[in-house]
Amino acid sequence: MEIHVNYQPTAKELMKASSLFVEKKPFFLLIIRAMNVFATIIVLLMIVKVTQFGITPEETMAGMTALLWLFARRPLNEWLLTQRLKKSKILDVPINVTLSLNGITWAGKGLAPGNMPWEHIRYVFEAKNGIIIPNAATRFLWLPFRGFKSPQQITELQQLFDDKKIIRRKYPKWEC
Secondary structure (H helix, E strand, O other), X not given: XXXXXXXXXXXXXXXXXXXXXXXXXXXXXXXXXXXXXXHHHHHHHHHHHHHHOOOOHHHHHHHHHHHHHHHXXXXXXXXXXXXXXOOOOOOOOOEEEEEEOOEEEEEEOOEEEEEEOHHHOOEEEEEOOEEEEXXXXXOEEEEEHHHOOOHHHHHHXXXXXHHOOOEEEEEOOOOO
């Protein structure tokens, strides 16, 4: 069994895939959730303090920082990723990925060719329009569904993940 995926990445989809990759990795997810709890507590304390006693400029800054973390962190991160990706060598050039029983291989102009055995993959992220396969602490392989030849190939790949006991973390509302 071999599945061939061919596509040309765009800055927007790579930015969204990068954002999902960062936001949902287990360690970062734990840190982000903890920071969300702390930021929420700070905002609630600031609201109580401003209604009861008033606040100092330093406390205002703490409250603003907490609000920025809660509501502007992801849009700012995605904007920074977009700016960085505009200079990327792999945009709008074909990427070829082959998935077989032995593992995954990839190649493309501006992309260092590589391979990864299935044993190195513990989990994948399934977005609304593609799959993210982490291949290092800071790198991933993006497989958009539009790059598959048929919906049957997507089903075969998902079955392969199940056979190899790779955890499929599904994010059906997240579109890359």
